Amino acid sequence: MTPPRYQPAELEPRWQKVWREQELDKTSTNSQQPKYYALSMFPYPSGNLHMGHVRNYTITDVIARVRRMQGYRVLHPMGWDAFGLPAENAAIDRGIHPARWTESNIANMRRQLQSLGLSYDWGWELASCQPQYYRWTQWLFLQMWQMGLAYQKSAQVNWDPVDQTVLANEQVDSEGRSWRSGAQVEQKLLKQWFLRITNYAEALLKDLDQLSGWPERVKTMQANWIGRSTGAYLEFPVVGHDEKIAVFTTRPDTVFGVSYLVLAPEHPLVSALTAPSHRLRVQELCQELTNLSVEERTANDQPQRGVPLGTEAVNPFNQQRAPIWIADYVLYEYGTGAVMGVPAHDERDFSFAQQYDLPITQVIVPPGVGEITPLQKAYTEPGILIHSGEFDGLESPITKEKITQTAQERGWGEQRVQYRLRDWLISRQRYWGVPIPMIHCDHCGVLPVPASDLPVLLPENINLSGRGLSPLAQLTEWVQVPCPECGRPARRETDTMDTFIDSSWYFLRFADANNDQGIFDPEKVNDWLPVDQYVGGIEHAILHLLYSRFITKVLRDQGLINFGEPFQRLLTQGMVQGLTYKTVQTGRYLTPEQVIDPQGECRDRETNEPVAIFYEKMSKSKYNGVDPEQVLGKYGADTARMFILFKAPPEKDLEWDDADVEGQFRFLNRVWRLVQNYQEHPPKNTSDATGAERNLRRVIHQTIQAVTSDTTEEYQFNTAIASLMKLTNELTDYQGTNSGFFDEGIQVLLTLLAPFAPHLAEELWHQLGHKGSIHRQPWPLVDKSALVVDEIPLVIQIMGKTRGTIPAPSQADQATLEQLAKDSDVGQRYLQNQTIKKVIYVPGKLLNFVLEP
Incomplete structure (x- = not known):
C-alpha cells in the first residue's frame, strides 16, 4: 500500500480542532510545578498578520512549548493593544465606529494566529479597549x-x-x-x-x-535616553531685578569665560526681564519659533537665531556683567531652560558668539600651551585654567569640583545631578x-x-x-x-x-486577566511575574520598555507587587525583509512584474529606467511584503514556522527567500517519509549493539544536548533545526539491525521537532500508535554515557609523514594502540622489517613511529 502523502492543509486544521477540544494549551495551576512566563509584545490589531508578527510569535511559542515539556507550568497569553490613532483614522475614512473596526480586526487576527498553531491559552485574552481592562488603566x-x-x-x-x-x-x-x-x-x-x-x-x-x-x-x-549627568547648578543675579537666572552646567570649570546668558524663548522670566526697547524684537522671535520642532531649532546646519533682552546678569565669580539673550537652541524643557554662554569652550556657543559679535574669553589652555588669540574654534578638551582668579594654574578636571564647592559655600549654587529624561x-x-x-x-x-x-x-x-x-x-x-x-x-x-499607558502594565493583568474586583490579585502576579522571557522588536527598546519599568516600580512602591523589574530576559528579534525593486533616478518602488532583466541589468518595464534590487523591511508601499496566508495555504504553518526559525538567528534581520521556504517543506517531507518507511520496514530487534548502533545513539543524545541548549539558553533556533536535520540524515542512512536504537531515534526526533513543527510531530506521533499528545511528553534527557566515543580514527605517521588511519578504542593505552597499528594494513605495509626507535603518541589523535636509519 502506498504511504499517505504529507498534506498540511488537511492535518493542521484537524489537529488544531483536537487541541481546542482537549484544552491542550490551558494554563496549569499546579503550584508544585515551577512557573515560566513566556510573552510576546502584544500587537496592535491592524487587521492582518505580517511576517514580523509570525516571527515574533513563533519564537515565543517554541520557548513556551519546550518549557511545558520540561515540566513547567507555563503562562503564554495573547492580547491586543487596541486603542490608538490608526483605528480612529480608519474609522473616519470608512465611516464606521472605531470599536467595530477594532473588533473585526481582532477576530481576523485571532483566526490567523490560531492557524499558525500557536499554543496560547485564549481564556486569558484581553484587549486594552475593553471597559473591563481600561477601568483599571x-x-x-x-x-x-x-x-x-x-x-x-x-x-x-x-x-x-x-x-x-x-x-x-x-x-x-x-x-x-x-x-x-x-x-x-x-x-x-x-x-x-x-x-x-x-x-x-x-x-x-x-x-x-x-x-x-x-x-x-x-x-x-x-x-x-535617561541621560544622567553630574554638574553644577549656578545662579546669576539679574541687574536691576530681584530674579536670578539658574543654569545647569557640566563644565563649571569654564564659568570665568561666561560672556552672555541665554534663556529659552518659553522661559517664564523672558517677559519680566525684557527691556521695553527690546520687547518687539523679542516677541517677533518668540512667535517665529513657536511652530518649529526641536530638531529645526537645534539643527547644526542652520544659522542660529537670537535677540538680546536688553538686560544683564552678574557672574558671581568675577562680578562681570553678561548680556541676557533668548535663542532658538535653548529649550525650556531641558535642564533649567537657560544656559551660560562660554563661546571659547563650547562649539555651539562659539558659533553663536561669532554670529552676533559677542566676546570670546579663553579660560582653559592645553597643557604647556599659552593663550591662543584669536581662537579659530572652541577648545573643548581638558587643560589648565587661566583668567580664572584663584583657580589659575589648576587642571580643569580637578577645578570642576573646587568651583562647585566654592559656589555652594558662598550661596551661588550647588552640585546637582540632572537627567535628559523628561x-x-x-x-x-x-x-x-x-x-x-x-x-x-x-x-x-x-x-x-x-x-x-x-x-x-x-x-x-x-x-x-x-x-x-x-x-x-x-x-x-x-x-x-x-x-x-x-x-x-x-x-x-x-x-x-497616550496608548503607551495601556501597554505599560498589560503583562501584569495577564496573570489575573479575568479579575473584575481589582486590577489584579497581588498573590497571582507575584507568583507569575517577572516575565521569564519577553520577545519583541528593537523599535520598542526605549518607549515601551522604559514606561513598563516605570509603572512596575510605581506599583511596587504602592505595595501591590514585590518586584521592581518586569522582564527578566529580553529577546529583540530582527526585521523580516523582502526583496525590493526601486528605480534609480525617480525612486519609485516597483512590483516584480514591472521589472525586466535584459542582459543582467534590471530595468523598469515601462520606462526602461535602471532598477536597484536590495532587501528592505517588508511594506505594502514597497511591494516587497509576503502574505502569511498565502504561505500557509501553499506550504502549511509548520513550514512557515520552520523557515522563520531556520533562516537567521532571532536577533538578526531575516531576508525572505521562497527557495528556502521550499527547502524547509522538503525537509518536513523527508521526516514524513522517514516515519512512513519505519512503520513499513522496521529494523529487526537484536540484543547486540554494533558500532553503527552506538554511533546512532551518540548522535541522538548529541542532538538532545544541542537542541536543549539552543532552545533554552542561547536561543539559536537555526542551529537547533540544523541538529534535527543531521539526526534525520543519520536515521535515514542507518544500516544497523537493532530496532531499539532506531525506535529511540525516531521518538527523540519527533519530540524535539514538536515545538518547531507541532502539527506534523503530533500526526506522526499518533501514527506510531501513541495515545497522548506529543506536546505532553517529557522533554528528552541526555544520557552522558551515550556521548562517549567508543572508537576514534587514529592517525598513523611514519617518520612524521601521515600514512593512514586506523579505528582504535578511545580508552586503550599506548602499548595496545602500538600493537594495533603494527597489525593494521598500514603497519603491515610500512613497519615490516623496520627497527622502531621510538613512538610519539598524541592522545586521541596520532601515533608517530620514528625508525632507525
Whole structure:
C-alpha cells in the first residue's frame, strides 16, 4: 500500500480542532510545578498578520512549548493593544465606529494566529479597549494622582498637524517628524497631563545593572535616553531685578569665560526681564519659533537665531556683567531652560558668539600651551585654567569640583545631578483612547473621578468627522457632570491617554486577566511575574520598555507587587525583509512584474529606467511584503514556522527567500517519509549493539544536548533545526539491525521537532500508535554515557609523514594502540622489517613511529 502523502492543509486544521477540544494549551495551576512566563509584545490589531508578527510569535511559542515539556507550568497569553490613532483614522475614512473596526480586526487576527498553531491559552485574552481592562488603566492613573506622580500643566508641546494631537518627545523622530503620520511636528503651548517618570530616573538607570538577560545595546539605549549627568547648578543675579537666572552646567570649570546668558524663548522670566526697547524684537522671535520642532531649532546646519533682552546678569565669580539673550537652541524643557554662554569652550556657543559679535574669553589652555588669540574654534578638551582668579594654574578636571564647592559655600549654587529624561506627556486630543478620569470644577479645582464610578466609559454616539478639538469635548451631555465634592456643575476631562499607558502594565493583568474586583490579585502576579522571557522588536527598546519599568516600580512602591523589574530576559528579534525593486533616478518602488532583466541589468518595464534590487523591511508601499496566508495555504504553518526559525538567528534581520521556504517543506517531507518507511520496514530487534548502533545513539543524545541548549539558553533556533536535520540524515542512512536504537531515534526526533513543527510531530506521533499528545511528553534527557566515543580514527605517521588511519578504542593505552597499528594494513605495509626507535603518541589523535636509519 502506498504511504499517505504529507498534506498540511488537511492535518493542521484537524489537529488544531483536537487541541481546542482537549484544552491542550490551558494554563496549569499546579503550584508544585515551577512557573515560566513566556510573552510576546502584544500587537496592535491592524487587521492582518505580517511576517514580523509570525516571527515574533513563533519564537515565543517554541520557548513556551519546550518549557511545558520540561515540566513547567507555563503562562503564554495573547492580547491586543487596541486603542490608538490608526483605528480612529480608519474609522473616519470608512465611516464606521472605531470599536467595530477594532473588533473585526481582532477576530481576523485571532483566526490567523490560531492557524499558525500557536499554543496560547485564549481564556486569558484581553484587549486594552475593553471597559473591563481600561477601568483599571484609569484606576492606575488615580493611584499616580494620589502619589503626586500625575499632574497637569501648561507646556510647549509637540503637535502633529495631520493627526491633530499632542506627541511625547519620544514619538518625534530625529528629523522632527511624527512617528506615526510622518508630518513635520509643530510646537504649541497647551495645558496637558504628565506623569513624573523623572522621579524614578535614578532607579530606572541604576536597575539596568540587574538586567543580565537583556541585550547590552538595549540597556545602553535606555541609559542614554535617561541621560544622567553630574554638574553644577549656578545662579546669576539679574541687574536691576530681584530674579536670578539658574543654569545647569557640566563644565563649571569654564564659568570665568561666561560672556552672555541665554534663556529659552518659553522661559517664564523672558517677559519680566525684557527691556521695553527690546520687547518687539523679542516677541517677533518668540512667535517665529513657536511652530518649529526641536530638531529645526537645534539643527547644526542652520544659522542660529537670537535677540538680546536688553538686560544683564552678574557672574558671581568675577562680578562681570553678561548680556541676557533668548535663542532658538535653548529649550525650556531641558535642564533649567537657560544656559551660560562660554563661546571659547563650547562649539555651539562659539558659533553663536561669532554670529552676533559677542566676546570670546579663553579660560582653559592645553597643557604647556599659552593663550591662543584669536581662537579659530572652541577648545573643548581638558587643560589648565587661566583668567580664572584663584583657580589659575589648576587642571580643569580637578577645578570642576573646587568651583562647585566654592559656589555652594558662598550661596551661588550647588552640585546637582540632572537627567535628559523628561516627564511623560500622556494627553491626547483624540477619541479612541482611555478617558482621563478627572473632573474640573470652578469652585473645587481639579478632582479625581471617585473610584466607585470607574470606568469612565467612552460614549458610543460620537462624531469623528473632524480633528483638532477633542471629539469628546463636543459631547455636552457627556462632558457636563456634577462636581464629586460640592455637587455644582463641573466638566469631565476631554483628553484621552497616550496608548503607551495601556501597554505599560498589560503583562501584569495577564496573570489575573479575568479579575473584575481589582486590577489584579497581588498573590497571582507575584507568583507569575517577572516575565521569564519577553520577545519583541528593537523599535520598542526605549518607549515601551522604559514606561513598563516605570509603572512596575510605581506599583511596587504602592505595595501591590514585590518586584521592581518586569522582564527578566529580553529577546529583540530582527526585521523580516523582502526583496525590493526601486528605480534609480525617480525612486519609485516597483512590483516584480514591472521589472525586466535584459542582459543582467534590471530595468523598469515601462520606462526602461535602471532598477536597484536590495532587501528592505517588508511594506505594502514597497511591494516587497509576503502574505502569511498565502504561505500557509501553499506550504502549511509548520513550514512557515520552520523557515522563520531556520533562516537567521532571532536577533538578526531575516531576508525572505521562497527557495528556502521550499527547502524547509522538503525537509518536513523527508521526516514524513522517514516515519512512513519505519512503520513499513522496521529494523529487526537484536540484543547486540554494533558500532553503527552506538554511533546512532551518540548522535541522538548529541542532538538532545544541542537542541536543549539552543532552545533554552542561547536561543539559536537555526542551529537547533540544523541538529534535527543531521539526526534525520543519520536515521535515514542507518544500516544497523537493532530496532531499539532506531525506535529511540525516531521518538527523540519527533519530540524535539514538536515545538518547531507541532502539527506534523503530533500526526506522526499518533501514527506510531501513541495515545497522548506529543506536546505532553517529557522533554528528552541526555544520557552522558551515550556521548562517549567508543572508537576514534587514529592517525598513523611514519617518520612524521601521515600514512593512514586506523579505528582504535578511545580508552586503550599506548602499548595496545602500538600493537594495533603494527597489525593494521598500514603497519603491515610500512613497519615490516623496520627497527622502531621510538613512538610519539598524541592522545586521541596520532601515533608517530620514528625508525632507525
